[in-house]
Amino acid sequence: MKILSGTSNLKLSKDIAKKLKLKLVNTNIKRFADGEIYIEVNENIRGNSVFVIQSTSNPANDNLMELLLVVDALRRSSAKNITAVIPYFGYARQDRKVAPRTSISAKVVANLITNAGASRVVTVDLHAGQIQGFFDMPVDNLFTTPLFAKHIKKKLNNKKLICVSPDVGGVQRTRALATRVKADLAIIDKRRPAPGKSQVMNIIGNVKNKTCIIVDDIIDSGGTIINAVDALKKNGANEVYVFITHAVLSGDAAKKIKNSKIKKLIITDTIDNSQKIKNNNKIEVLSISSLMSEAIKRIANSNSVSDLFN
Numbered sequence: 159m160k161i162l163s164g165t166s167n168l169k170l171s172k173d174i175a176k177k178l179k180l181k182l183v184n185t186n187i188k189r190f191a192d193g194e195i196y197i198e199v200n201e202n203i204r205g206n207s208v209f210v211i212q213s214t215s216n217p218a219n220d221n222l223m224e225l226l227l228v229v230d231a232l233r234r235s236s237a238k239n240i241t242a243v244i245p246y247f248g249y250a251r252q253d254r255k256v257a258p259r260t261s262i263s264a265k266v267v268a269n270l271i272t273n274a275g276a277s278r279v280v281t282v283d284l285h286a287g288q289i290q291g292f293f294d295m296p297v298d299n300l301f302t303t304p305l306f307a308k309h310i311k312k313k314l315n316n317k318k319l320i321c322v323s324p325d326v327g328g329v330q331r332t333r334a335l336a337t338r339v340k341a342d343l344a345i346i347d348k349r350r351p352a353p354g355k356s357q358v359m360n361i362i363g364n365v366k367n368k369t370c371i372i373v374d375d376i377i378d379s380g381g382t383i384i385n386a387v388d389a390l391k392k393n394g395a396n397e398v399y400v401f402i403t404h405a406v407l408s409g410d411a412a413k414k415i416k417n418s419k420i421k422k423l424i425i426t427d428t429i430d431n432s433q434k435i436k437n438n439n440k441i442e443v444l445s446i447s448s449l450m451s452e453a454i455k456r457i458a459n460s461n462s463v464s465d466l467f468n
């Protein structure tokens with residue numbers, strides 16, 4: 159088994175490799191003068207099971223293309239099988255036709271990864287579970303719920319907790335967390351009047367005098383979360399903690415979080431945000447390297463991955 163890293167999140171790849179007691183495969187990933195990507199694998203991988211770690215985060219197109227070219231290089235170098243480990247799976251939010259004549263980008267990305275030569279995908283908190291069906295190969299979708307639950311039990315033990323879903327789509331994820339930390343459940347009725355804009359219509363559940371825990375897969379502009387926090391505070395919540403798997407944090411989102419009423423935003427390292435969140439004391443990072451390395455080990459040894467979540 160070998161671990162190879164793309165350039166999108168080298169820190170996470172190194173942490174995963176260290177936990178597996180492996181060295182990253184020696185590669186040469188460069189850009190030509192016009193921006194095209196050049197890939198070279200500098201060691202023999204013939205007959206090996208290779209795990210390629212690459213988040214397709216911003217710049218999504220470059221990182222995706224890099225993943226495809228690495229997979230292609232491995233296929234042409236006679237790797238036995240190639241697993242695309244995509245901690246953050248970009249383009250997942252476009253998973254259906256939301257309006258006439260729009261693209262289903264998640265399906266296009268799935269086709270590209272398949273055609274490049276991957277035989278398995280491992281990812282974390284897919285925006286929509288059904289994206290697994292866009293692939294005709296095994297897809298292991300890992301969950302951060304146990305990681306978040308452990309942190310909540312350790313740090314917020316004595317509080318009167320309620321888990322809040324920031325929209326109807328996130329109820330399943332929020333209920334899973336609420337069950338683990340033995341908390342109540344509330345749901346925010348969110349509308350999107352226009353792409354990129356969000357509006358809280360109602361809060362279903364009683365958040366008065368409670369410590370709210372919002373859980374979501376993605377924070378992008380921060381609009382959904384900041385509006386949700388304001389609405390919860392207006393409805394009498396004591397304090398609001400936010401747990402997010404994929405911190406996309408576009409534009410000035412990190413700054414908006416710093417100036418918001420959020421008590422703490424807890425994110426994971428599926429996306430490398432080390433520069434963006436430097437000196438931001440409202441944002442804390444939990445690493446998913448242990449979860450990912452354990453999942454990779456189990457896949458390589460043909461052991462159960464779902465047992466990790468029981």
Ligand code: R5P
Nearest residue numbers: 375376377378379380381382
């Ligand atoms: C939407 O369904 C996602 O789960 C997130 O709530 C959304 O992507 C967050 O976007 P933003 O931070 O821009 O409101």
